[in-house]
Amino acid sequence: MDSFFASVEVREKPELAGKPVVVGADPKGGKGRGVVSTCSYEARKYGIKSGMPISRAYKLCPTAIFLPVNFPLYIEASKEVMSILRKYAEKFQQVGIDEAYLDVSSKGRELALSIKKEIVEKVKLTCSIGVGPSKIVAKIASDYKKPDGLTVVELSRVKEFLSPLPVRKIPGIGKKTEATLNAMGVEKIGQLAGCDVQELMSRFGKWGIYMHELANGIDESEVREEECCKSISRETTFEEDTDDPENLNQTMEDLAEDVHKSLVEERFLFKTVTIKVRYKGFITRTKARTLEHYTDELGIIKDTAKALLKEFIDDKMVRLIGVRLSSLETRRTGQKLIEEFVAS
Template sequence: MPLMCLPGENIRIIFHVDMDSFYSSVEVAANPSLKGLPVVVGSDPIKGEGRGVVSTCSYEARKYGIHSAMAISKAYRLCPDAVYLRVNMPLYKKVSSNIMEILKGYSSKFQQVSVDEAYLDVSDLVQDYDEAENLALRIKEEVTLREGITCSIGVAPNKSIAKIASDYRKPDGLTVVLPGEVERFLYPLDVSRISGVGKKTSIILNEMGIRTIGDLAVYDVQVLRERFGKFGLVMHQLANGIDGRTVMERGDVKSISKEDTFDRDTSDMVYVEGVIDVLSENVHGSLLKKKYLFKTVTIKVRLEDFTTYTRARTLGAYSSDLSAIKRTAKALLQEFRGRGRLRLVGVGVTKLEKMDEKQSRLSDFF
């Protein structure tokens, strides 16, 4: 059954706040002459000969078919006249920190989940969803006024629905899903809208006759568990609007990682190394944001047959060096050359240690 509020039950209202095309939006805010232009943030395309990948791009660039994790050479072929910029992580980190401070001012129940998105539980701050909508509008207005970029907000009874809602009307969107409208909102959407359901999982679900969230919601849960294990049950619950996770600031961080599932399985290791560069930069940005040093670098590799491997290497001393993450991750990747096509790659750091005040100041220069 879909999520419903029971009589006498306290109303629960969750926001998911997601910055729109964050890196490129920050670049445009810093340089207004870029407004309205296709902007691609990533590596140097070298007139179509570059070997890196797109980190993110503006909505104008997306009209040409460009998207994140695409080979930069392909992006150049699609739109050679776009503005190509290198990743400027210190700038994005600074703007992210400013935005998160804004969001913290709207709720004591705050959870940052990445450099450009966060959850807020405003249940004890508003009386109903009308007040919640007005609060969301104030947040959007303040973010734009102070940082010059837009965000999209989903307002819903739980985290899963709020996240789907924030992506519903991008960019600069606001979508409110009332408890009694969960089924009507979720059921027509493509099953890939559920967090964790990637392209390969979507293909398998489609082959099972499951194309929409509504299809998944009424599907035999035992069959889903047999096919997908525990995640089959999780998918079924999320499809029915069931998500009991709370919004809370994370405690001590044990690890920081990012991963990417490729559009197509690939054996092009130059391309994979480009993706590792982007993932390493994202991990490094989170590392500095949370003010941690690392000692161990890990990679995750999933092959085309879904076998998954993790490899790790521990450095001689704690570090905050981006180049050490990239270098070590690429060295660990070499084991998988000639092993067939890769479906997914991830980069992470573990054995974390909080920076002291001096180290924190020095990290601003990396």
């Protein structure tokens, strides 16, 4: 989907169409803390991007429309889109709130045009679609023309399509890997495709082999149905850095209640709790605990999160804390949890 959160907000508030829209923390006149979740393409023209400090985004475009994150609204829109996509292919794989793979045998372009048309008509949102002989090619093609794009890459054109693109276009290649490749004289995907595999292995291990395959358009992973939601998380940035244990614990309890609400609404059980603590200076630490049994108990979330947090409470000033539930599975109708067996 195209700039999903911001696009859903514009759909709900048509008067925002054509204006720079930023979804994220409250900028508080340039003094706010927190980050940008996403922004409209109009906002991107000012240099604003996801993950940027909200204060920086405000300085780049103080006239932008700044909106808080509204997860329930985006989840509902996502469900509408995914229900449409599922109808077009037997093999379907959702990989995020706004992204999915479909395995179709033929007529890729015609099918893609039909999908785009139905999503616009029924959900009032645009999307960009990539069609290719493998998941990696389709993924890169989907980002090639945005917004509202459609890029079809035939098998015979894979190398021609990939070669001139920056190596960063390959999913999984981040800033550090890109910098290492650039230092090796590798800036384009075509150059990576022609690299000596042994040299890549010496620098990156097994990841070097995988990068080389992806650069050549080789991706044998299949489109398969998976639980789309891999984790549920919430975090908050304090108005002022704090080392107050009472404040930290109360905030963690509030975050636990928030993730628990989403967990129950989506009918999930969890097995792993992870907390995140970011100190002054942006030093970030995480710690996780995996339980013996699946559960959806709020008390367990709170107790586990606070127990993990206790290990981080010292004299250091904390800027942000968060909690994430993972190892999720859908709760089946009539399924009993271990707590219910004990209670009975």
